[in-house]
Each structure stands twice: as C-alpha cells, then as structure tokens.
Amino acid sequence: MTEQLRATEQLRAYVNARLLDPSSGLDETGTVLIDGNKIIDTGPHLFPNGPPANVQVIDCKGYCLAPGLIDMRVHLPEPGGEHKESFETASAAAAAGGVTSMICLPDTDPAIDNVAVIEFIARRARETNIVKIYAYGAITRGLEGKELTEFGILSEAGALAFTDATKAISDTLVMRRVLSYASTFDLLIVQHPEEPKLARNGQMTEGEMSTRLGLAGIPAVAEVIMLERDFRLVELTGARYHAAHVTTAAAIDAIRAAKARGLPVTCDTAPQYFTLTDAATAEYRTFAKVSPPLRCEEDRLAVIEGLRDGTIDVIASDHRPQDQDSKRLPFVQAEPGIVGLETLLPLTLALHRDADISLLDLIRRLTSAPGELLRMKEGRLAPGLPADMVIFDPDHDWTIDAAALKSRSKNTPFDQMPVQGKAMCTIVGGRHVHSLMG
C-alpha cells in the first residue's frame, strides 16, 4: 500500500515564477514545489542550488503564479439548461480562464434546494473532473422567497453558502428568519440586492439611456434600499451577510459604513460593472443586458474605488450563459446575462493597469478573499493545501473572440475587445487542465 502510494507520488517544481500569494502577502520570484495533488513548499529560497534530479521542473518563464481563481458566482444551468452550458463546457471555460474552483448558483431546474440536487451536482462534478465545482444551496424552496430550505442538512451535504441567486429575499419577515436561522449554524447568506417591486418590469438602469431607448428603468436606489434594510436585520441577528454583485455608488457607500460599524457584511462585484456602463446597451444590444443592470459612469468609478479601498471584497464573474434564442429577441424579452469565466482574469487585470491597484490586491479578490469567505481550503499557496494554481502572463495581449470561447454560450459584450493578461496554465490538484506553455 505504502509502495503504491509512493509510486503515484510525483514531485514537481514550478520554477522562475513571480509568486503571488495574497493571504501571506508574498510577491516575489521563486518556486512552488508540489507532490501529486498537494503543495509541499513555496518561496523565493527553495532549491538555491537547483532542484534535485527526482523533481520534474516546469519553467514559468517569469510569469505570475497564483492560487487558482475561485469564482464564487457562476450560473451553471445544469440541470435544466444543458443547451446553454453543461458541466463539461463550463469546466473547460473555467480552466481556460484560470478558474480552478467555481461555486454554482442554485437557480437550476430543479433548484438546488434539497440534498438530491446537491448530490447530483457533486456526482456530475466528480464525473467531469476538470475543475472543482461547488454549489450554493437555495435559501428558500423553489427560490420562491417563502419557506426556508434545510440549511443544516444542505450545508452538511456540501452547500458552501445560501442564496436565492438572482432573486432577492424581499419579504422582511422571511429575511429576518433566514438570517436568524443561518446565524444559528454560522452560515453565510448571499443576497441579490435589488428591491424587486421597485425594479419590477425594469430592463436596464434608469437614466438618459433608458429614456432614449424607451425601456423601463430600474432606479439605482433599488440596490441600496435592499442593502440598508438587510443591514438592520444583520445587526438584529448577527448573521454573516454577503451582497452579491454590487454596482452602485450608494450601495458601496452603505457597505463601507456598515463595515465601519463592525457588521459582518461583505460584497462582490463582477467585471462588467467596473468595465462597462449603460452606454453598452445602445442600439438595444441584448448582450449587455444583465441583472443587476449596467450603471452610469459615476457608479462604475465608485465600483473601482470600492475595490481600491477594500470595501468590495471579491470579484466574481457572474457567469450566466444564454443561448442565441435567449438573446436574439427584443430587449424586453431577452434574458439577462454575460458569460464571464474566460474574461474574469483579463478584465480584472485591467484595473492594475488603468486604476493602479496592485496585482496582489486584485488576485486577492479572486482567490483568498472568496476562499476565506466561503471557508474553503483553496485560495492560498501553502504547504499541505491542494495544488490549485494558475500561471498567467499579465502582459499577454490578446483580443476576446466570442466564437472562440469554450463556454457553450457565447453571450459576451466584450467580443473583439483587446485585453491584456491570460492564463497560460491552470493546475487543479496538480493536473494541468489548461496549458499554453508548450
């Protein structure tokens, strides 16, 4: 038995890499040594005289080596929407984008609101076996905002946190009980912060563009209204609360203030909200239809500021595949969503160049920050942890090509956009699941 284990052990050194490990603050050239699927050691001083002969050496050519990205907001519409994305296509997209763990939202059909569906997800993830796939549990049965799901049992079965995906828990009494009950088990509740009645029928953010297009608008305050209510309930219950995809200046201010008051609240945003504005919906471009909607320029700048000062903890892709038939429709009928797994890294790295945020700070939002929030072991480069890593070239120039995306759906407003930064090699448990390093 011991002999067999030894035989499968494989020592491999990734040398000549710019090591980026946000949780330890490491940003230095050095080496990562892995043994099979685990990290053995990392650091600038590993093998000063070169690695020994029994170690396979991979030259990282000076590229960055970071923990594999954790994308905490992915719509993987299987079961129910396999024509839009399957476990295989989503995993291929994740691997190509440097994402080693994705956490899937529960708005599948059927919803992830019971153990059977969680187990289905776990089985499909095992079968697919490309990147790691985790799941959220639904907060309420059928995402109907009424009856709580079995938080405790679902959590034991593997649900990392709870959310109703793109539906806000709008009933205040239900939300109070959700937060109270979740805090009993110290579970994280992820809210879609949008006051649904105020946003009813809304197709895009309210403003000059919605007026010109003649589309019903969602006022920006729909976001902060929901957050401010929730913060009172967080104060009342002590629950851990995470606001998904925040997009507005007012919401970010409210979160900043809540954090200053010591409330256990966190939030994320998605690249589209610091890259695009509602101007992208001109000519009724349905690929720019997302929920929450793209906002105005002031809000976009506030999102960047929120990332710079640490108010926004996490960047997640909010990957939401939609097939042609869901997008080639009049704007009001088109489904919201952008595929984001493959563009998460380059769009985030643009902030290093354009907004002067350090690489380590940006990588933190994609790795250790979501990892810690969801209490995962992934997201760090440390001995004994899974060898989930991404080697990326932050300077690699390329052009996003929708047709070349690995995702089954190609709904991106970033088609033909020139970007910098690309995952050159994605490593999951020591396996190279994507490599451009030759």
Next chain:
Amino acid sequence: MNILGMEGVPKEEIETLLDLSESYIEQNRQDNKKSSILRGRTLINVFFENSTRTRTSFELAGKRLGADVINMSVSDSAIKKGETLIDTAMTLNAMHPDVLTVRHGASGAVQLLSEKVTCSVLNAGDGSHEHPTQALLDALTIRRRRQSLKGLTVAICGDILHSRVARSNIYLLNTMGAHVRLVAPKTLLPAAIEKLGVEVHHNMLDGIRDADIIMMLRLQTERMQGSYVPSTREYFRFFGLDREKLAVAKPDALIMHPGPMNRGIEIDSELADDIHRSVIHEQVEMGVAVRMACLDLVTRSLSRNTDRDPA
C-alpha cells in the same frame, strides 16, 4: 433605406420628407387619388400590436401610390406558438416585399427586425421608443399652419413616460429649431428627460403659457386608476386641456392630438371639436401624405440599389 426613428435624423432629410409630403396632400384631395410610382412594389403592414388608424393610414398610402398592400396582424397566438420575431422577419423577407411597415409593442423590436431583412423597413411605432411617421405628420401639420417650425414653442402634455410619439416629436422638433416643453406629473415623466433638450413643467399653466402648439398625448385607461395618476377626474383637473387653461397659450395656439382621444380626460370634448383651434383631423389627413412620402423615399433608394446591382 429604413425609417426607424427621428433621433439623429438631419434637418435636410426631414425637410425633404415634408416637402415631398406636400405634393401628396394635393394628390389625396383629387378625385383620382392614385398614382403608379410604386406599381409592382409590395408593401406589407406587419402589426404585432393592434392599430386600426395607423394601419389604415399606411394601407391607403401604399394603395394610392399603386403598391400591392398586404396587412398582417401577428396575433399573440402566433407568438405563443413559438415563432420569434426573427423567424417572422425571415419568413416575410422570403416573400420579397419591398417595404415592411412594422408596429411592435417592444421598444427596439422594429430595429431588430430590420437587421434581419433585405427590404426597407418603416417603423410604425415600437414600444415606448419611437413613432417617426407620427412626428413627421405633426411637423407637416404645424408647418402648413405656421410656415416654419423654427422658433415655435411646442408644449407636449401628458403621458411622456410611455409615449413613443413624444420621443419622436422631441427629436424632430429640436432638430428643426423649435422649443420643446413637456408638461406632466412626475409619475409620467421618464428619468433624465431634460437631457433630451426639453424644458420640463409640472404645472400646466406654466407649461403652455405663450405656447404656439399644444400637443396632448393619450393616457391609457389602465394607467388612470391609481397606478400613475389617482383618477381621471384629478388628471383632467390638473393636466387636461380646457378653455380656461388654453387661455394662457398664444391666442392662436393650435391643439394637436395623435389620437385616439379620451374626451374629458386629457382634452375637453368641445375643445377637441373646435375647428378654429383643433387640428386633430388635419393631422390624420397629413398622416396619409407623410406615409406616402416615406414610402416614396425609401423605395427610391431601393431602385437605386437595383440599378447599381450588376446582376
């Protein structure tokens, strides 16, 4: 060539259309109203939303120019059967029409359809977006009464929020150098509307004071009872046009309405029938002429394309 909206359409093009429309007003008043410039052409009126008036106006316009005109009502049931807008567009396109006039309840739907067909498309109203032929016929009506649109003060009153007529008129009137004022309660005004270059008023007397033209918009029945305004009675009191309010406008101010009117809700019934002030029926007449001009213009560009085509 398509006519999808008035946003961004240059002054010269609007003037060309209005000048061309003038010639058709005369034609429409003859015993023989028919010419043959569109002979052999096929016009399909595709209405995803019911409208007897606009459809009839386009139908007459096409027939008076000698085109073969087909009316198609795409009922909800066809859509429920699963045919998408693009499927419908492709199907129609395969029948080789020369012009499609399209009305659709969703903003942007006509543009989407136009991207999938090879013929000309005229927007006969899309959602709350644009209704360009209505703005043109309004402009023609005004121009015939006041010679020019330049420098006129035009007050557009009522449900601006949902109105494609208001948006098309704002764009056209601004391009032509008129001053546009909007009058509505805040619940019926879209966000940031002032950025379209209009003066916004919530008090009707301020809004129509010294105005040359007062355009009343229709308030849909389902929006009257408590959702956007509390009641028809309250709406008429503050935003309905009656003689008392009209007195603050210029003495010869014209009253317009795109129809169909809600008498006693947005406009006093007698006032609507006052031939000295109301040009509502003239608007309907101008509608046919303007649509003839639009059909004429867009098919001219079709002929040119055919001439150029070596095949």
